[in-house]
């Protein structure tokens with residue numbers, strides 16, 4: 001481990017991997033550290049990702065694809081199911097990955113491109129000189145060492161402490177932290193080409209429960225509800241267990257994971273002097289679906305490109321790194337985050353009856369060539385009762 | 399004070415990001431609480447999908 005790099009990346013998830021990979025390819029010296037003993041485990045994800053989105057970064061490989069998904073089904077509280085084909089179903093429909101292999105592959109690519117990678121190495125404090133972030137003190141098997149860098153990229157995911165140690169408030173409001181639990185279940189009857197989302201106050205209040213196919217007879221079955229909805233006697237795990245009992249009583253649970261998924265707005269600013277924040281640490285998770293793999297990769301790649309440019313110009317001040325913040329906010333990703341935040345805030349106001357109404361109004365619509373605004377207009381036309389509910393949303397999206 | 403039921407904790411980090419004081423951190427396979435920062439507000443106890451955290455009156 002050297003003690004000086006152009007770029008230090010903290011966290012070996014998809015965001016950190018893309019940052020390290022991109023930076024190494026652009027000729028920077030890069031160090032990626034990951035506090036866990038292995039990349040990609042434990043998985044804290046339902047593993048759904050859009051096909052096109054993924055292809056932007058690398059060619060799909062059967063080694064890390066568990067299922068090829070062709071449709072999504074949204075199941076309303078009364079059982080009304082709305083089926084969407086993969087083109088309109090959003091970024092979590094396409095493939096269900098095997099992230100244990102996928103994350104490892106991404107870090108592998110970074111290392112092949114020249115990045116130094118250290119696992120079981122945890123950032124414990126930033127190095128800050130005259131207000132400028134200059135790297136991090138890291139701990140490896142009990143030993144501490146300083147790694148200095150011209151730019152430090154915080155890719156430390158949902159639990160993100162690094163930016164906070166640098167003086168940036170990364171706290172997620174309780175109601176916007178999705179409290180999640182998921183089982184990998186085998187030996188069950190499922191549609192191996194569908195990702196299903198269940199809604200309703202009995203199933204997942206203000207959240208959703210997912211059944212993502214993982215093969216012919218296996219699925220990731222999980223739930224996310226706002227942390228503020230957890231009650232001592234009825235937490236996320238209780239909702240999931242109840243669903244399992246009703247729907248898959250004989251399924252065999254071979255893995256169990258827990259996690260937090262932030263569905264708040266992104267951080268107000270994702271750069272400071274010598275520091276860039278990406279992925280879940282920057283809170284760029286889709287507020288509706290909780291999906292963040294694609295956005296982590298996008299922000300990771302963009303941050304590294306801008307960092308490399310700043311380094312070669314000899315200026316890594318906040319101002320010089322600011323194009324990263326501006327660019328992702330004005331990108332398709334940034335605009336989608338803003339729009340979907342408003343849609344999410346609207347959806348959580350709908351009770352079961354309204355969700356049922358909405359699902360029934362949508363049944364039969366051809367989604368393959370309809371925009372969000374077009375869809376809202378169509379719903380109002382089919383179900384004028386929804387006008388009042390949807391008017392606020394339509395105005396917000398204009 | 400904050401009690402962590404380590405036999406229940408799933409090492410997921412949901413509680414870490416909601417703590418307004420930054421008192422929690424995942425270190426190796428443990429959730430650790432910095433008692434000098436914790437104000438026993440109980441916010442983290444609500445975020446846990448498993449019920450692994452509890453605020454008690456003990457000092």
Ligand SMILES: Cc1cc2nc3c(=O)[nH]c(=O)nc-3n(C[C@H](O)[C@H](O)[C@H](O)COP(=O)(O)OP(=O)(O)OC[C@H]3O[C@@H](n4cnc5c(N)ncnc54)[C@H](O)[C@@H]3O)c2cc1C
Nearest residue numbers: 011013014015035046047048123157259279280291292293
């Ligand atoms: C239950 C659940 C289901 C989900 N399902 C989906 C889905 O289907 N599709 C989707 O797109 N997204 C999903 N997500 C979200 C997705 O997992 C994240 O958005 C994505 O992993 C973010 O990538 P990242 O690189 O920003 O962070 P992470 O993948 O979280 O990586 C951060 C890494 O940083 C490391 N780290 C943290 N602190 C330090 C430190 N101090 N020093 C060194 N290393 C550190 C961590 O160990 C971790 O490996 C889900 C999340 C949850 C919780």
Ligand code: SF4
Nearest residue numbers: 417436437439440442
């Ligand atoms: S009780 Fe409050 S201050 Fe203490 S760790 Fe939990 S959220 Fe943080």
Ligand code: SF4
Nearest residue numbers: 407408410411413446
């Ligand atoms: S939210 Fe619960 S399971 Fe997750 S780290 Fe905190 S105490 Fe452990």
